[in-house]
Amino acid sequence: MNLDFKGRVAIVTGAGGGLGRQHALALAARGAKVVVNDLGGARDGSGGSLSAAESVVAEIRAAGGEAMANGASVTDFEAVQAMVQQAMDAWGRVDILVNNAGILRDKSFAKMEIADFRTVVDVHLMGAVHCCKAVWPHMTEQKYGRILMTTSSSGLYGNFGQSNYGAAKMALVGLMQTLALEGAKNNIHVNSLAPTAATRMTEGLMPPQVLEALKPEAVVPAMLVLVSEDAPTRTTLCAGAGSVEAAHITLTQGAWIGLDAQAPETLAANLRQVLARAGDMVPESGAAQGSQEVTRALSHLAGKA
Template structure:
């Protein structure tokens, strides 16, 4: 059965161009009413205009779809509350939130201005937090919702010159991991997208010969998968150039070194401690604690 979002309402932040625009168009093509949020700034987050958002709205409405623009700044909780209030006023509900808005201010950490570090974290992390906080009461009352945050390979694995961006993106994975637990009883599912795409944010760091393969529209099917009624929860889904994969944080078996461990014991046991053949994913912090205690109890019983 094909995905059908008729009757559903989505907000996509940073949807005036790039990935956000593609996500919004893909949702609209499947019948979803879409709120196009975009401040209209440049890749550094400077400036502002609703023209980009309005252009995407016209693309959707010209094809018979439903859409409205909102020029709120994701770093303002009041703006995000206003966005949600206007969404519900216009369309009656809010089912899907795609936290996509972002900026770049790349520089090595040693040379980075701390204001640029904070600004990037504010847009990516706090922007997603504010939009989610504003949308959550509506979704809880409906007992239904789909929340998607946008992480990055920079956050999962690191990338030269992107300590601010990587820190914010890694934090979003942690945010998602807790939100999936807290919202499950309300019928809300929370997932993370890890995109690889050619946009104005990545065109300067991706080789030119790769750009043609990394069309942003090839990422959007993953967003629709995570926005559907049948979506999983708590997953990080990587998407790029028509490929899709599941990204998972795993941990090796806990190795008990006794009641008086020393750093030398860790060194001498490192091959066993770092044996990835034993690695497994964990679902929560309590799972981690249980894993540690299980290793201790089993070792003491021998």
């Protein structure tokens, strides 16, 4: 697998600190020119300053790499378009987009204000949508692109107090699924990464010894593989503390319950079979669900004929 990024141009959002900073430094160290994007706000998204992004750019340049700072908020589509154009004007292409920018506004759903739900979705989901939309025509034209969504175990599996964050993070997996299908013909690969890392976003949530094990650097290898020239597509990797796993959305074999008035009772009686994991699969696209259902229905009807 080719993990050399010489000649490639990467945009990393939320790269002023934490995971984003590590991603930017790693890509630059392997030869990529990097746009270090960071609004410079607080953990909840308030405020803003370009100093964090400029500090990372200085680190990259001191190590002999090429980088530029950008302070656009990913929630501002026009600012994001200008950021992409800035990269195009300077370096002529955009090969890699790492959607890393994010905020936290944790509360139990009962206590959460709708504004805090909407703001988190706007940053994580719509921020990624804005960035993908801005780079998409350039990647399509050059017949090459690598896009990485930052999802989370909170989205994949749930986490108390993070209904807003979890909803946004799972939505990014759905975005990945379709963009990977639509981008395939133009060699645009789209993947997701669920990191477990100690950053400003997780301060105060874990004991010190756990935080020490969960260094952000441990997530970087998975990022590099998922945005590399030989990267897979429609793949979700989970990474942290030196381990990497893959997460899949699977479809069980299920059961045919019919269309008659007793279908609800038939389902209730066969629910264990419907839920059984034996023989489950990862569909190639959403159409596979309908195909499986129609095939089973036609098979049942043919058996009655």
